[in-house]
Amino acid sequence: MLTENAEIISNTKLKDEYYKVTFRASDIVSENILAGHFVHVKISGLEEKILRRPFSVFNVVKSDVLEIVYKVVGAGTKHFSSLEPGVKCNILGPLGNPYTYPVNSEIPVLVAGGYGSAAMYLIAKNSCNPGILLIGARNSKELILIEEYRQLGFKIKIATDDGSSGHKGLVTDLMEKYCKNQYKIYGCGPNPMMYTMVRMLNSRSVAGELSLDHAMCCGVGGCYTCVVKVKDGRGGWKYSRTCKEGPVFKSSEIYI
């Protein structure tokens, strides 16, 4: 974990409200970034917004390039999308508890909702075996990064709420047949989707690793504003910090 004033190399629209920003960030990249790690970015030029914004790392290229895929959801990310190459942002990272990569005998099944496909790309890139991406969105316009996964040899299965592409319904509808031992299940997406995954996995006694998404202040465990309920080992629950004990939790640990 360290901070770096990182220069934007490019910041372009992928589609719809989704963008990809590329930073030159040799110090952060030297910190051994793993899938599921996030970085906390102070978006330059927004002085009255005092908080950083957390983003999962999408990709690391060479020894000094860090890529983030983000969606414009509010004033902070709106401004972020307007920043031009050459602008520097202060980045704190890498932060959080990452995913564990699949071992040789495991086929990864990545279950992604919305920009969840961004946070799991490094799993695909570091997997011994090509796996399966189950990707869901509201409509076909919001499906992102499919080509990037296809290039890594991943099979793609799509679900959309409106049926404009693939299965009409939820991405978790596609998950049932992969709840078996030879697969290793990963998830990242909106919290209601993550809780559906928790219910499915726990009721079938299948392990999974899920990344939970929360707004936060400090990003390092100091403020306790990003907590989620996890099992306390005595039949009850306790609050754990998304930024420190998470964002990746074992599905068996998450309390519903």
Place this chain on the structure above:
Amino acid sequence: MADFKTELGKVTLKNPVMTASGTFGYGYEYAELYPLDKLGAVVVKGISLDPVSGNPMPRHAEITSGVINAVGLQNPGVEEFINGEKYLPFLRKSNAAAVINIWGKTINEYVEVAEILNEQNGITALEINISCPNIKEGGIAFGTDLKMANKVVSEIRKVTTLPLVTKLSPNVTRIADFAKTVVDAGSDMISLINTLTGMVIDIETRKPVLANKIGGVSGPAVKPVAVKLVHEVYNAVDVPIIGMGGIQNGSDAIEFMLAGADAVAVGTAVFSDPYAPLKVIEEIGQYLDRHNIKSVKDIVGRLESV
């Protein structure tokens, strides 16, 4: 290079810049970024007798130039704080001056926590939190009632020889009265301000944004309020004052010191820049050098009249 040594009654700190309780965890969270003993003191998140899970989510919202929070004093409880490797034992090893913020739901709970901590090595002072706006019992219920404020401090005074700091609430009509009564009760120092109570509404759902409905406002937005209250307390009592509320840089810290603060705490600014407390120390030094002032204590309360 100016002299940063800061004397707060019996307590001597290497510099006047601390962290603010609730923003800096228990110290270990930030220790990966810099050695904690570079700070004047680490002030930990509030400790109670029993573990507390805190408020439901959402617990915070960003406002213009600040944050509103209702975390609700989540903490592991005093036994875990003493014994858990990452808490007090870690602070001891860090060699940082450690100020332990304490609170209770009843006066007895405050007293028990203080009694337990009194037996521990490596504690510089206790900060009594009578001003948290985010829990129903304890906290602000003590900090907005003069008799209760006096009672909680005087009962704690009986069970500990540790230096006592009382953290005051800004959510009162005359803060000087609270300062006087806690000093009468045996408080060695005063810290202020805790957060200002506030509320944020989502106009689409017409619901409060925080699950707790109300919360405490902090950050640059509250700084002028805090500077004024520090000055009022400075004029009312004769004990060391730790000033805080929206400090982001050296200039902000100097304002508090001119208003009467002997030391300052940096809170919400660490969310934006975890190095903010170190930057504040450096920039105080630059100010002192630029004005040819030899010691940081020579600016405390040196406000000129209009």
